[in-house]
Amino acid sequence: xxxxxxxxxxxxxxxxxxxxxxxxxxxxxxxxxxxxxxxxxxxxxxxxxxxxxxxxxxxxxxxxxxxxxxxxxxxxxxxxxxxxxxxxxxxxxxxxxxxxxxxxxxxxxxxxxxxxxxxxxxxxxxxxxxxxxxxxxxxxxxxxxxxxxxxxxxxxxxxxxxxxxxxxxxxxxxxxxxxxxxxxxxxxxxxxxxxxxxxxxxxxxxxxxxxxxxxxxxxxxxxxxxxxxxxxx
Numbered sequence: 234x235x236x237x238x239x240x241x242x243x244x245x246x247x248x249x250x251x252x253x254x255x256x257x258x259x260x261x262x263x264x265x266x267x268x269x270x271x272x273x274x275x276x277x278x279x280x281x282x283x284x285x286x287x288x289x290x291x292x293x294x295x296x297x298x299x300x301x302x303x304x305x306x307x308x309x310x311x312x313x314x315x316x317x318x319x320x321x322x323x324x325x326x327x328x329x330x331x332x333x334x335x336x337x338x339x340x341x342x343x344x345x346x347x348x349x350x351x352x353x354x355x356x357x358x359x360x361x362x363x364x365x366x367x368x369x370x371x372x373x374x375x376x377x378x379x380x381x382x383x384x385x386x387x388x389x390x391x392x393x394x395x396x397x398x399x400x401x402x403x404x405x406x407x408x409x410x411x412x413x414x415x416x417x418x419x420x421x422x423x424x425x426x427x428x429x430x431x432x433x434x435x436x437x438x439x440x441x442x443x444x445x446x447x448x449x450x451x452x453x454x455x456x457x458x459x460x461x462x463x464x465x466x
Contacts (some may be wrong), residue, residue, distance in 0.1 A: 269281065289328070293329060297330040300332075304322060305338075307319060330464075335462070340458070343373055345425065346373050347376050347378060347428045347430045348363075348431045349378050349432050352379075352387040355433035355434035355465040357465075359432060359433040376407075376428075431460075432463075
């Protein structure tokens with residue numbers, strides 16, 4: 234404005250001597266200290282990155298070199314934190330270059346793994362990524378939910394997936410359901426307790442319709458389960 238219109242303006246700068254600024258920095262330092270202490274006590278390597286660029290760009294860049302990203306559906310660096318999932322999380326799920334877990338506020342433990350499968354490459358890729366990344370869960374019960382919206386025969390693909398799963402899990406069952414994907418998956422997930430739900434894509438194919446704005450808020454707010462979402466590019 235000053236260059237174009239010769240207007241007057243105020244140059245806002247952070248007052249690093251103010252009490253509020255110092256208090257904020259102390260809270261950040263304490264949080265980092267607690268984070269490091271926890272992982273040191275559990276002999277887990279950990280690092281803290283304090284980036285100062287555009288938040289979504291920074292997180293997406295870091296995801297390129299990460300195995301897994303864990304997020305809160307309600308997190309936002311901006312002002313839209315009242316909506317769930319926030320705009321930030323929606324964009325992150327679309328752009329992330331590694332699998333993402335949407336973690337609930339409160340979760341007692343994994344009792345069952347639910348794989349949402351439609352025969353697509355994305356759904357199969359997500360199942361494989363989940364299995365490779367979380368081998369500790371291989372003794373858990375596995376339920377594969379297949380929503381049949383059409384008459385296509387996926388018998389051969391189902392057989393191949395069953396064979397692959399048998400190499401990693403000992404308790405595998407199938408639930409074949411009919412009806413609209415959105416309604417069927419929502420109802421199914423609402424009936425599960427202690428389940429870890431795995432989806433094949435965000436912003437693409439069957440799962441993109443499940444996570445439409447009208448459904449995403451209802452699902453993530455209502456279903457107190459962790460969601461694992463992975464892309465197939």
